[in-house]
Amino acid sequence: MTTRNSPLVTNTAASPIVMNDAALLGGVKRVAQGTMELLAGDSTDNDVIFFAAVPSQATITSIIIGSDTLGGSCTFNVGLHTEAGVVVDEDYFASLVADAGAMTELRYEAAAIETTGLKVFEMAGVDDPGGLYYVSATFAADGGTAGTMSFIIEYVVN
Numbered sequence: 713m714t715t716r717n718s719p720l721v722t723n724t725a726a727s728p729i730v731m732n733d734a735a736l737l738g739g740v741k742r743v744a745q746g747t748m749e750l751l752a753g754d755s756t757d758n759d760v761i762f763f764a765a766v767p768s769q770a771t772i773t774s775i776i777i778g779s780d781t782l783g784g785s786c787t788f789n790v791g792l793h794t795e796a797g798v799v800v801d802e803d804y805f806a807s808l809v810a811d812a813g814a815m816t817e818l819r820y821e822a823a824a825i826e827t828t829g830l831k832v833f834e835m836a837g838v839d840d841p842g843g844l845y846y847v848s849a850t851f852a853a854d855g856g857t858a859g860t861m862s863f864i865i866e867y868v869v870n
Contacts, residue, residue: 734870735771736829742770744847745864755782755811755855762793763863765844768833774866775805775847778815783857786811790818792836793846800836802850811855815862832867 720737723730732738744764754761766772775790787810789803806821820827823835833840847865 735769735831735868739771739868739870741773741866741868743864743866745862747860747862750782750859750861752783752856752858755786755788755851755857755859757851757854759851760793760797760799761788761849761851761861762797762846763848764865765795765846766832766865766867767869768831768836768840768843768845770832770867770869771829772805772819772832772835772847772865772867774817774864775819776815776817776864777806777809777849777861778813778863779811779861780859781812781857782855782859782861783811784854786851786855786857787853788849788851790821790847790849792832793848794836795844795846797846799848799850800845802848804835805847808852811859815864 720732723732787808790806791802791804792800805823806818832845
């Protein structure tokens with residue numbers, strides 16, 4: 713029988729104790745949630761919805777999104793944009809999600825499990841610039857019908 717420690721346990725068991733990053737152990741969990749009413753023109757190919765701004769130092773633990781039927785063969789990607797609105801990776805978390813879905817966990821639909829614990833700036837592949845990033849949806853196929861889109865984003869900060 714073997715016992716294997718996570719880095720968090722290894723740090724705690726070290727002598728002297730090595731402090732863990734608070735975003736990984738004992739951080740404060742925050743929630744951004746809401747509902748948006750989309751107009752018919754809001755869900756066409758390459759339209760972008762910004763759900764919420766999260767700090768660059770945050771670790772995102774959950775992204776849950778649901779929507780009404782938005783028409784056509786509507787799909788959307790879930791990713792990140794900078795505070796200036798520049799795309800970082802439009803499908804970092806999820807790709808080609810069909811509309812008309814119940815509230816569904818999408819944090820790991822496209823993102824690998826190895827992204828667990830990464831800070832948003834690390835997901836963006838840059839040194840920490842500080843500031844905020846938007847969790848976003850980019851439509852990948854035309855919808856064209858008005859409807860409702862709801863989201864719950866959970867993240868941890870120090």
